[in-house]
Amino acid sequence: MSPDTNVRDVRVRSGPPPALRVRRTTTAILAGMAVIDLRSDTVTHPSPEMRRAMAEAELGDDVLGDDPTVNALEERAADLLGKEAALFVSSGTQGNLVAQLAHLQRGMETIAGTETHIIVDEAGGHAALVRTTVRPIRENADGTLPLDILAGAFREDDVHDPITGMVALENTHAMTMAQPLTVAYTRAVSDLAHGHDVPLHVDGARFFNAVVALGVSPRELAAPADSVTFCLSKGLACPIGSMLVGSRDFIFRARRARKQVGGGMRQVGVLAAAGVIALRDGPAGMIERLAEDHEHTRRLAIAIAAMDGIVSPGGLAQPQPGPLDPGRATTNFVLFRVERDRNEFLEALAKRGVWMVGYPHNQIRAVPHYGVSAADIETTIAAVAGALADTLRRPAQDLDEMPTTTEPSGPTSLEPEAARHRVAIAH
Numbered sequence: 001m002s003p004d005t006n007v008r009d010v011r012v013r014s015g016p017p018p019a020l021r022v023r024r025t026t027t028a029i030l031a032g033m034a035v036i037d038l039r040s041d042t043v044t045h046p047s048p049e050m051r052r053a054m055a056e057a058e059l060g061d062d063v064l065g066d067d068p069t070v071n072a073l074e075e076r077a078a079d080l081l082g083k084e085a086a087l088f089v090s091s092g093t094q095g096n097l098v099a100q101l102a103h104l105q106r107g108m109e110t111i112a113g114t115e116t117h118i119i120v121d122e123a124g125g126h127a128a129l130v131r132t133t134v135r136p137i138r139e140n141a142d143g144t145l146p147l148d149i150l151a152g153a154f155r156e157d158d159v160h161d162p163i164t165g166m167v168a169l170e171n172t173h174a175m176t177m178a179q180p181l182t183v184a185y186t187r188a189v190s191d192l193a194h195g196h197d198v199p200l201h202v203d204g205a206r207f208f209n210a211v212v213a214l215g216v217s218p219r220e221l222a223a224p225a226d227s228v229t230f231c232l233s234k235g236l237a238c239p240i241g242s243m244l245v246g247s248r249d250f251i252f253r254a255r256r257a258r259k260q261v262g263g264g265m266r267q268v269g270v271l272a273a274a275g276v277i278a279l280r281d282g283p284a285g286m287i288e289r290l291a292e293d294h295e296h297t298r299r300l301a302i303a304i305a306a307m308d309g310i311v312s313p314g315g316l317a318q319p320q321p322g323p324l325d326p327g328r329a330t331t332n333f334v335l336f337r338v339e340r341d342r343n344e345f346l347e348a349l350a351k352r353g354v355w356m357v358g359y360p361h362n363q364i365r366a367v368p369h370y371g372v373s374a375a376d377i378e379t380t381i382a383a384v385a386g387a388l389a390d391t392l393r394r395p396a397q398d399l400d401e402m403p404t405t406t407e408p409s410g411p412t413s414l415e416p417e418a419a420r421h422r423v424a425i426a427h
């Protein structure tokens, strides 16, 4: 970890997040104790160096194209992924949205995995704003779409059919316990798509986790895709922002689409400055560091998999029942079920100072990230054992219905009553 580490920033807060401020049931929080927050890699805070760079960033009006810090970030992102151009956007969702607006016309259809973020977690933006439909394909447990089914999913020229306008992959694929998709697979999909004159978009919210886990270069992994979105505000620890990369023409259309959805920002170099640091090579940046998160994730998965009461997450995360298979934790997610009431377990864990979160299929998710140390992982392992001991054994519910969201939910992510409602209805 760099000397700029902000472990305290992440773990010690002035108070609980809004979800828990409403009902202060958590002893750890009442006691003002440090919290190890593993709900998501989105909870990271910027490093001290990022904060300094943000304060000192050279600025201009980005809508006019003259914010030098944004321009530097966009040039770096494009170069890193080997594309002609890049666009700084507010979020992964906005990146995917403007990519769709740039690739698609009203009434077209996108082929994508059934449990991908673009389909289930972007508030129906494809329908409401892009005005397109989706053709979902059930993913394999490694996040791939079966190629034979994909090959048959492109529409023929029939007046009854929508026109296939885009194929979307998710890399890493969140619901599979964040498995990375390989260069060879991405190439096979793009060959199929291009054979039908259809572009391939990769929702790479955690693209660099895939790059690091696969040991490939960002250019190699991005090469088969026409466009890639990746998030700065997840494992790369920036406070905000995502990047969209592609050809110059595509990015021009995406820039107009971003303006259309109100995403044109002015002196936004204050935010882009953190991204410039995140994308630096080597230990000065945040990409190489992701290997540490993966190592922590593996350690956590191996330790809890050995505990009585921790079982397979089911679903795409681990289709086979039985014990949790720690071999599934290949990047930065551990997904599992407990032979407990999930909410009781999460509350018991929170009382011991560790936050995890409910996930679809009655799963629990833990995501090691910047600011979480090896010692925190050992503390977490002890807290999981303690929370299991604190709660009554029950059969792990196998709620295998389709999730309506892949976003975290549960008592530590939302106001508790609302969270329970959501869990009961949706998962």
Ligand SMILES: Cc1ncc(COP(=O)(O)O)c(C=O)c1O
Pocket: 090, 091, 092, 093, 094, 117, 118, 170, 172, 174, 203, 205, 206, 231, 233, 242
């Ligand atoms: C796979 C995937 N794509 C896209 C997004 C959207 O990112 P954002 O929350 O920045 O809109 C997420 C967020 O968790 C994600 O997991």
